[in-house]
Amino acid sequence: MADTSPPAQRRDQALSRDRIVATAVALLDSRGESGLTFRALSERLATGPGAIYGHIANKDDLLTAACDAVVAAALRPAAAGTAPTAPTPEHRIRAIALGMFDAIDRHPWVGAALGRGPGQLPGVRLLEALGGEVQALDVPPTAQWSTVLALWSYILGVAGQNAANARHGQTLGVDREAFLASVATTWAALDPDAYPFTRGMAGALRCHDDRADFLAGIDLILGGIRSQKDIIPGPGSV
Amino acid sequence: MADTSPPAQRRDQALSRDRIVATAVALLDSRGESGLTFRALSERLATGPGAIYGHIANKDDLLTAACDAVVAAALRPAAAGTAPTAPTPEHRIRAIALGMFDAIDRHPWVGAALGRGPGQLPGVRLLEALGGEVQALDVPPTAQWSTVLALWSYILGVAGQNAANARHGQTLGVDREAFLASVATTWAALDPDAYPFTRGMAGALRCHDDRADFLAGIDLILGGIRSQKDIIPGPGSV
DNA sequence: ACCTGAACACCGTTCAAGT
């Protein structure tokens, strides 16, 4: 066989961090958080469970790496995109946020993984992307940190909820719609005196648009940033 | 000593859901999320691990119940407080949020438990508390759901991060300050071209005030709500 | 040097047997 240079790994591909992480992502996508197991993973990689530890420190490391693969891809087009479709920092913040939302919608387990590993790469990527735009928004330096953190926390909060919803839907063996319907039914049965608001929202829950609600929250924060700047109104434009 | 009437359950207290949940809270507080185990719990209760299943469905149920005990207590004074210290809905929203923040600061595992069990009681309590105030804020009915959801998601996002920080600090066997310092060091070592913002924030991370930052985020959202109402300015006051 | 896979020290959960 022509053992030339590039086709190094053909059928018996050597184990590598990238291959392990890619397989982990596939496993998480198809079987959910609880489906990622060193045994299941090593089976798909046609090796023993111990072999993985040559390339990955432990399960936390594996989850963070899988999460980072998704987050890096989600942030790439928005942050350094070929076509700067979004003309203002506000538009770009919306694009970043929606990019994250859509990625988490496709890979719900990312929402749970992002919440872990504080200070780790996946979270930092998002922090950095938001940070650049908040600076471009002319938020005063002393307020930049808390402003970025607010956007970041909100996005992670929604991400975590999506992950929890997916996990529970999977546990119940039911799709998103059926899951929301079951929550709505529970809410509708709450004590009207103690939970008037939640009861009233049971209907809204059934037919709401996650993505639109998410964006509404981003817009609320952006509105807050705008109005905070107006406290000391510069000689600005609209 | 004086064995008067009330000391009904002395040494051999019957197992009850409340006693199990209270012991679980104590265990979570002292040993963290990973310290809550049916074996450790049954040991503290002087019984076998199987006995717990007579009162609790499974571990998820146990965690939700423990979480609810903390959340219910945190929301009680703010929602139905004896002294309505907060005169406006905005003040009351801040009080609710801070009550949650402080409770999670004392019981970091609540941040993780809250994120689970979507539609469950702990989350609903917060939703209800916020919902009442958002209504009082005269947010138009069509926007109430997304507005409440934004506040709720933000609070849960911060809660989840606090839980993750505590978990990691405990894993490293280190306190909050030392943990933040280690993250700051990691950030300061990032590639300056790829992560200029995060690098610059490493210093701010070291000496920031979690609680103040949290409140700044709440105020951003409240500011957004206010400015959204001004789009169609009623004959309003300031 | 790297993989293998049995073994270890745990989990949550069940269920026959006790009382």
Add this chain to the structure above:
DNA sequence: ACCTGAACACCGTTCAAGT
């Protein structure tokens, strides 16, 4: 009726033994 605790079916992780 309720508790008991051994047993089951898993985990993540390690490490001698192989190649």
